[in-house]
Amino acid sequence: xxxxxxxxxxxxxxxxxxxxxxxxxxxxxxxxxxxxxxxxxxxxxxxxxxxxxxxxxxxxxxxxxxxxxxxxxxxxxxxxxxxxxxxxxxxxxxxxxxxxxxxxxxxxxxxxxxxxxxxxxxxxxxxxxxxxxxxxxxxxxxxxxxxxxx
Numbered sequence: 001x002x003x004x005x006x007x008x009x010x011x012x013x014x015x016x017x018x019x020x021x022x023x024x025x026x027x028x029x030x031x032x033x034x035x036x037x038x039x040x041x042x043x044x045x046x047x048x049x050x051x052x053x054x055x056x057x058x059x060x061x062x063x064x065x066x067x068x069x070x071x072x073x074x075x076x077x078x079x080x081x082x083x084x085x086x087x088x089x090x091x092x093x094x095x096x097x098x099x100x101x102x103x104x105x106x107x108x109x110x111x112x113x114x115x116x117x118x119x120x121x122x123x124x125x126x127x128x129x130x131x132x133x134x135x136x137x138x139x140x141x142x143x144x145x146x147x148x149x150x
Contacts, residue, residue, distance in 0.1 A: 004047050005057045005069045008137060011039045012067050021063075029088040029119040029141055036137070037090060041115060044092045050133040064142035071135050078128040083120055086141040090117035094134035099127035 015035045023031055055071035066085075080101070089096070094114050101107040107127070112118055114134075120126060130136060 001047070001051055001053075001055060001071065004043055005055065007043050008040055008069055009057070009059055009067055011043075012036055012065075012137075012139060013061050015039070016061060016063055016065055024143060025141070026086055026119045026121055028143075029086055029139065032139065033088055033090065033117040033119065036139075037115060037117060040090075040092065040137070044115070044135065047093075047135075049093050049135070055135075066140040066142060068138040068140070069135070070138070071133075072130050073133060075132045076128070076130045081126055081128065083122055083124050083126060084140075085122050086119065087122075088117055088119045088137075088139040088141075090115075090137040090139075091130065092135040092137065094131040096131065096134060096136070097127075097129035099129075101125040101127075 015032055019028065019031060050073060051071055052073065054073055055069065057069040059067045061067060089098070089112070091112060092115055096112045098110045098112060098118060099107045100110065100120065101124070110118060
């Protein structure tokens with residue numbers, strides 16, 4: 001599993017470095033999503049699941065990007081988490097549910113099938129429901145965009 005995580009991390013680093021520096025924010029993550037999923041799928045298919053142990057890997061890379069790879073051998077729910085940064089979530093080999101709040105009581109539920117991704121903007125309030133045996137790739141974009149002022 002350690003080799004898989006290192007290979008996924010290497011793919012993300014290569015794809016981040018290959019993207020144009022002018023692409024920012026959620027557009028950056030959406031562009032990254034397509035390339036990363038395409039290149040990681042062959043690695044994921046070769047891996048044997050389920051795994052007996054959980055995994056929690058995190059790596060900071062250039063351009064203020066944080067890569068996090070987690071494996072949950074049991075289902076997991078996280079309620080009302082506030083995202084500090086624009087974030088991309090890609091669950092491999094299992095599906096996941098995301099409840100994205102519009103206000104305190106109203107939210108939209110998104111069921112994300114395996115090997116798909118979702119980019120969520122910073123300051124969003126989200127519930128996460130991950131199925132057991134999910135390998136989750138999270139990429140946080142910590143770049144703070146400058147707003148144009150007069």
